[in-house]
Amino acid sequence: MTQHSNSASATPVHATPAEIQQAAAQLRAGALVALPTETVYGLAGDATNDQAVARIFAAKGRPHFNPLIAHVPDGQAAAKLTVFPPVAQRLAQAFWPGGLTLVLPRAADCPVSALASAGLDTLAVRVPNHPVALALLREVGLPLAAPSANRSGQISPTLAEHVRTSLGSAVACVLEGGACAVGLESTVLDLTGAEPVILRPGALAREALAQVLGQMPRVFSETLGEADRPASPGLMGRHYAPALPLRLNATEPAPGEVWLTFGAVRQSALPEGVQRLALSETGDVVEAAANLFALLHAADRPTFRGIAVMPIPAEGLGLAINDRLRRAAWGR
Ligand code: TXA
Ligand code: MG
Numbered sequence: 001m002t003q004h005s006n007s008a009s010a011t012p013v014h015a016t017p018a019e020i021q022q023a024a025a026q027l028r029a030g031a032l033v034a035l036p037t038e039t040v041y042g043l044a045g046d047a048t049n050d051q052a053v054a055r056i057f058a059a060k061g062r063p064h065f066n067p068l069i070a071h072v073p074d075g076q077a078a079a080k081l082t083v084f085p086p087v088a089q090r091l092a093q094a095f096w097p098g099g100l101t102l103v104l105p106r107a108a109d110c111p112v113s114a115l116a117s118a119g120l121d122t123l124a125v126r127v128p129n130h131p132v133a134l135a136l137l138r139e140v141g142l143p144l145a146a147p148s149a150n151r152s153g154q155i156s157p158t159l160a161e162h163v164r165t166s167l168g169s170a171v172a173c174v175l176e177g178g179a180c181a182v183g184l185e186s187t188v189l190d191l192t193g194a195e196p197v198i199l200r201p202g203a204l205a206r207e208a209l210a211q212v213l214g215q216m217p218r219v220f221s222e223t224l225g226e227a228d229r230p231a232s233p234g235l236m237g238r239h240y241a242p243a244l245p246l247r248l249n250a251t252e253p254a255p256g257e258v259w260l261t262f263g264a265v266r267q268s269a270l271p272e273g274v275q276r277l278a279l280s281e282t283g284d285v286v287e288a289a290a291n292l293f294a295l296l297h298a299a300d301r302p303t304f305r306g307i308a309v310m311p312i313p314a315e316g317l318g319l320a321i322n323d324r325l326r327r328a329a330w331g332r
Pocket of ligand 1: 069149
């Protein structure tokens with residue numbers, strides 16, 4: 001590709017339609033693609049593909065599972081994935097495409113991976129305001145889960161170059177989109193409660209939201225370090241916890257339990273009446289992460305006395321799996 005200017009302020013050439021088509025094919029095949037948005041570059045994967053979503057967490061090296069934003073090309077696509085009330089319609093009309101993310105109840109037939117919602121019955125949706133992102137979303141025809149395209153704990157990327165440095169080998173390609181115009185993550189607004197609440201202040205000002213909402217939305221504040229719980233920045237109370245007691249590091253199941261297994265299990269290890277659900281038959285932590293929340297939901301039935309989970313190594317995504325399980329088991 002030729003750069004026609006040697007000026008330092010030259011706008012980088014945006015990804016071509018052919019590059020966008022190729023990226024869409026890679027996404028359909030389950031690979032990850034870095035895409036520019038007006039806020040920050042995102043690390044995108046097919047939100048309906050459990051394994052692709054698990055790979056996003058693996059690539060970021062996140063020690064826990066944060067729920068992810070599903071990116072869509074327009075409000076209609078968002079309304080198909082979620083229960084979309086009139087207030088969401090008004091906000092979408094006013095601010096999409098743009099730096100506003102809406103948290104809404106998942107639609108009954110929502111095809112987005114349970115891992116992308118971190119097991120919650122809600123989903124965050126956003127229409128990004130960037131020509132390359134919008135072209136890719138239309139081309140791929142799938143919702144794209146995309147956190148900021150940096151390794152956990154590093155600074156959010158606002159140039160394609162930042163992504164290449166931080167995540168180069170984890171992505172099939174980095175789509176060029178120039179410098180992010182906003183450079184700050186989207187505002188996350190939770191519409192699932194009695195009143196709208198800002199979960200994360202960001203690209204869209206609270207005052208702008210107030211104009212459409214007719215009231216100044218409250219900003220959620222974390223209560224950190226509660227005595228009886230592990231500190232969990234950004235996550236407290238917003239994760240699925242099963243109703244049944246959860247027993248960790250269970251090398252064998254007790255009568256009446258449902259057993260979530262990891263790796264090969266001999267049939268003789270399975271007492272009569274114990275049901276087994278495999279997180280991964282081959283002991284693959286990416287596969288186990290992809291299955292984790294869906295299997296916790298499946299296991300959480302009053303027909304069982306409790307859920308037992310086999311030990312899972314704390315390597316790669318295993319760290320996040322163990323973190324999540326510890327939280328789910330806390331205080332039970
Ligand atoms: O600007 C942005 O939002 C960028 C670009 C790439 O779109 N994305 C981004 O994603 O910042 P991420 O994963 O780094 O941040 C998503 C935020 C987190 O604070 C997360 O807790 C919140 O959205 N979130 C996502 N789903 C949620 C849900 N179902 N309930 C509550 N919060 C949710
Ligand atoms: Mg981030």
